[in-house]
Amino acid sequence: MAINRDTVKYTANLARIELSNGELDHFTAQLDRILAYVDKLGTLDTSNLEPTSHVLEMKNVYRDDVVKESLPVSEVIQNAPARENNLFKVPKIIDTEA
Amino acid sequence: MELNTLTAHALIDLLNKKDISPIDICNSIIKRIADTEKRLNALAHFDKDAALKRVGDGFKPSPTKALSGIPVFIKDNICVKDELTTCSSKILKGFKPPYNATVINKLLAADAILMGKTNMDEFAFGSSTETSCYGASRNPWDTERIPGGSSGGSAAAVSADEAILALGSDTGGSIRQPAALCGVVGLKPTYGRVSRYGLIAFASSLDQIGPITKDVEDAAILLKAISGHDEMDSTSANIAVNDYVPEIKKDIKGLKIGIPKEYFIEGMDKDVKDSIKTAVQKLEGLGAVCEDISLPHTEYAVSVYYLVATAEASSNLARFDGVQYGLRPENAKSMIDMYKKTREQGFGDEAKRRIILGTFALSSGYYDAYYLKALKVRTLIKRDFDEAFRKFDAIVTPTSPTPAFKIGEKISDPLTMYLSDIFTISANLAGIPGISIPCGFTKNNLPIGLQILGKPFDEEMILRVAYNYEQNTDWHNRKPENILK
Numbered sequence: 254m255a256i257n258r259d260t261v262k263y264t265a266n267l268a269r270i271e272l273s274n275g276e277l278d279h280f281t282a283q284l285d286r287i288l289a290y291v292d293k294l295g296t297l298d299t300s301n302l303e304p305t306s307h308v309l310e311m312k313n314v315y316r317d318d319v320v321k322e323s324l325p326v327s328e329v330i331q332n333a334p335a336r337e338n339n340l341f342k343v344p345k346i347i348d349t350e351a
Numbered sequence: 352m353e354l355n356t357l358t359a360h361a362l363i364d365l366l367n368k369k370d371i372s373p374i375d376i377c378n379s380i381i382k383r384i385a386d387t388e389k390r391l392n393a394l395a396h397f398d399k400d401a402a403l404k405r406v407g408d409g410f411k412p413s414p415t416k417a418l419s420g421i422p423v424f425i426k427d428n429i430c431v432k433d434e435l436t437t438c439s440s441k442i443l444k445g446f447k448p449p450y451n452a453t454v455i456n457k458l459l460a461a462d463a464i465l466m467g468k469t470n471m472d473e474f475a476f477g478s479s480t481e482t483s484c485y486g487a488s489r490n491p492w493d494t495e496r497i498p499g500g501s502s503g504g505s506a507a508a509v510s511a512d513e514a515i516l517a518l519g520s521d522t523g524g525s526i527r528q529p530a531a532l533c534g535v536v537g538l539k540p541t542y543g544r545v546s547r548y549g550l551i552a553f554a555s556s557l558d559q560i561g562p563i564t565k566d567v568e569d570a571a572i573l574l575k576a577i578s579g580h581d582e583m584d585s586t587s588a589n590i591a592v593n594d595y596v597p598e599i600k601k602d603i604k605g606l607k608i609g610i611p612k613e614y615f616i617e618g619m620d621k622d623v624k625d626s627i628k629t630a631v632q633k634l635e636g637l638g639a640v641c642e643d644i645s646l647p648h649t650e651y652a653v654s655v656y657y658l659v660a661t662a663e664a665s666s667n668l669a670r671f672d673g674v675q676y677g678l679r680p681e682n683a684k685s686m687i688d689m690y691k692k693t694r695e696q697g698f699g700d701e702a703k704r705r706i707i708l709g710t711f712a713l714s715s716g717y718y719d720a721y722y723l724k725a726l727k728v729r730t731l732i733k734r735d736f737d738e739a740f741r742k743f744d745a746i747v748t749p750t751s752p753t754p755a756f757k758i759g760e761k762i763s764d765p766l767t768m769y770l771s772d773i774f775t776i777s778a779n780l781a782g783i784p785g786i787s788i789p790c791g792f793t794k795n796n797l798p799i800g801l802q803i804l805g806k807p808f809d810e811e812m813i814l815r816v817a818y819n820y821e822q823n824t825d826w827h828n829r830k831p832e833n834i835l836k
Contacts, residue, residue, distance in 0.1 A: 264707050265707050267710050268665060269687070270703055271694070271695035280704055283704060283765050283766075284711070287765060291721070294725060297648075297651065297731070299731075303730060304726030304727050305727075305730045305780075307542075308542050308733060308807075309542065309543055309588065309782070324449050324450060328449045331447070332676035333676065334678070344684070344689050345686075346685075
């Protein structure tokens with residue numbers, strides 16, 4: 254088996270996705286099949302190969318450090334589900350009673 | 352003939368002669384949509400009054416601009432300022448971007464008319480458009496079947512004459528495969544040819560925006576309009592964009608075309624195989640020199656892709672957390688709880704599966720065995736193409752191993768669904784351009800697509816081969832007649 258239920262649960266937590274028990278079972282079986290399929294990569298000798306993370310023959314792309322106009326904050330924040338004074342509003346991060 | 356059935360270049364001729372006005376085109380499309388959209392579900396967001404307004408007061412066609420007065424539909428993962436852009440996902444419910452993607456600014460500069468957004472697989476995760484939160488789109492040739500994906504809405508709309516031109520995006524075949532399955536033309540440009548600024552990212556090293564059209568000349572016109580360097584996308588290439596249309600009309604005598612044996616596999620549809628063989632003979636008849644070649648690492652492409660693409664996706668989709676936009680469930684107890692609930696309720700099954708797979712491939716202890724291994728095999732796949740293109744001007748393959756499959760047939764079996772991208776994925780991994788054009792029909796009257804792959808930044812060559820084939824065949828003139836029956 255390439256992956257088990259506990260690893261799927263652990264990985265889903267890393268990805269900040271809540272899964273029901275049903276989803277956990279379901280995904281574990283499906284991901285196991287997918288990983289068993291991709292295991293064929295293991296048959297190739299890649300010890301002397303450089304990884305290709307992208308195909309372009311470019312290194313760092315620089316530009317002049319010039320101040321330009323940005324979008325107005327009031328427009329950008331229009332899509333936020335909760336906001337206050339042009340700031341994103343989120344649940345309490347630090348529990349003061351702890 | 353109804354205007355909505357015409358190509359953009361035919362409409363441009365009529366507009367220039369002042370035989371028609373842009374409003375006539377728009378009205379003809381609106382009428383068609385009223386007739387067919389209920390059956391197809393090709394569109395995610397469409398407001399006919401807004402579309403009419405854009406072409407109404409004050410719009411004056413200017414013949415010097417490439418797409419003046421021509422309507423264009425946009426895949427729902429491309430940002431259009433103040434218009435719904437949701438990637439067909441619940442998690443982006445109500446999202447209206449505060450800016451335009453670069454391709455949208457370019458279309459507006461070319462005087463095109465934005466019509467609305469097309470349906471897609473959620474976040475472009477799929478090959479059938481069934482994972483959309485708006486429900487599956489349907490294939491105009493057989494509405495019991497999928498239109499392909501993930502740009503299935505764009506391909507179905509163009510095929511059914513609900514659209515003249517459409518933009519799609521292609522990460523592993525998402526323009527070419529639906530174009531093939533719907534009997535239209537779809538082109539994935541070279542990585543870096545078209546700016547990705549404002550394309551909601553799936554896999555940043557693979558994604559490209561490209562045209563879906565009724566014929567090859569339209570694909571050339573639309574590609575030219577959206578291509579070019581953009582300082583907002585540091586991976587966009589500073590390489591000149593030629594005027595494609597005159598170049599593609601040159602003949603193909605003496606061009607060398609490779610036919611890779613790995614693209615004729617066991618289990619592929621016999622009608623597809625026969626059509627491709629016949630198409631190759633046609634190309635030879637037109638003077639091309641076709642030779643069998645080998646791309647030996649083809650069989651590893653799907654594995655590499657589903658590790659690289661999901662790894663990149665898991666990182667890109669981290670931004671959907673309920674803070675800046677879209678869905679946020681009530682009553683979260685903490686930040687982490689809010690993230691988890693937002694993502695649990697906002698993402699569909701396939702998005703969750705891919706994020707988890709990608710997170711796994713990148714996670715400590717598995718990174719070397721999965722992600723890094725995949726990047727190294729990607730090097731081998733790219734080398735196969737580098738090698739082939741030293742000798743050949745283009746490579747010809749089937750676009751998809753099968754015609755359109757039935758709705759529901761593969762949705763519960765992700766691996767089988769992933770394997771339907773088997774012939775399109777390699778071009779994204781290698782960063783090369785590819786086009787799919789109609790090359791026949793199965794016995795059940797389902798379209799078959801021919802894929803032509805080219806050297807990096809040589810879109811001209813694949814368009815030229817495609818144009819020559821198309822002009823000497825009649826497949827692109829066939830229309831799906833049964834949509835309304």
